[in-house]
Amino acid sequence: MTSINVNGKVHDLGDVPDDTPLLWVLRDQLGLTGTKYGCGIAECGICTVHLDGVAVQSCITQLSEVGDSKVTTIEGLSEDGSHPVQKAWKQHGVPQCGYCQVGQMMMAAAMLESNHDPSDDDIDGEMWNICRCGTYPRIRAAIKTAAKEMQTR
Ligand code: FES
Numbered sequence: 001m002t003s004i005n006v007n008g009k010v011h012d013l014g015d016v017p018d019d020t021p022l023l024w025v026l027r028d029q030l031g032l033t034g035t036k037y038g039c040g041i042a043e044c045g046i047c048t049v050h051l052d053g054v055a056v057q058s059c060i061t062q063l064s065e066v067g068d069s070k071v072t073t074i075e076g077l078s079e080d081g082s083h084p085v086q087k088a089w090k091q092h093g094v095p096q097c098g099y100c101q102v103g104q105m106m107m108a109a110a111m112l113e114s115n116h117d118p119s120d121d122d123i124d125g126e127m128w129n130i131c132r133c134g135t136y137p138r139i140r141a142a143i144k145t146a147a148k149e150m151q152t153r
């Protein structure tokens with residue numbers, strides 16, 4: 001039996017095939033539908049989750065690659081929307097249609113764990129997620145606000 005640790009809880013997955021993309025395990029097996037599907041080929045960033053704190057694209061991460069690693073989805077970033085990134089996103093009113101935003105926040109949260117004071121160039125370099133609504137200026141502003149709060153933790 002395959003099991004997976006998601007948001008601090010271990011789930012038995014029964015006979016789910018090893019080559020199933022993590023995205024579909026999260027959405028279809030575990031009902032964690034915060035993580036979205038976009039391109040399916042690691043080109044858009046919409047499906048980004050954390051694997052042991054590192055941002056990965058769940059559409060191309062097979063269940064067999066997860067192993068004992070800890071998966072974090074937007075549902076586990078905080079229980080009540082209180083992660084600095086989530087708060088900053090609300091403060092800046094970042095989303096437009098919203099479809100890309102979970103991936104954006106997961107990518108930003110992972111970046112801020114290793115870079116506590118990202119420059120515009122850092123943000124532009126690491127935040128390669130696509131937003132068809134063009135919310136990039138607000139994303140940049142929200143990341144800087146979140147970074148300030150994370151520096152004081
Ligand atoms: S759906 Fe995974 S990167 Fe686009």
Ligand code: FES
Nearest residue numbers: 097098131132133
């Ligand atoms: S908010 Fe619409 S695609 Fe990003």
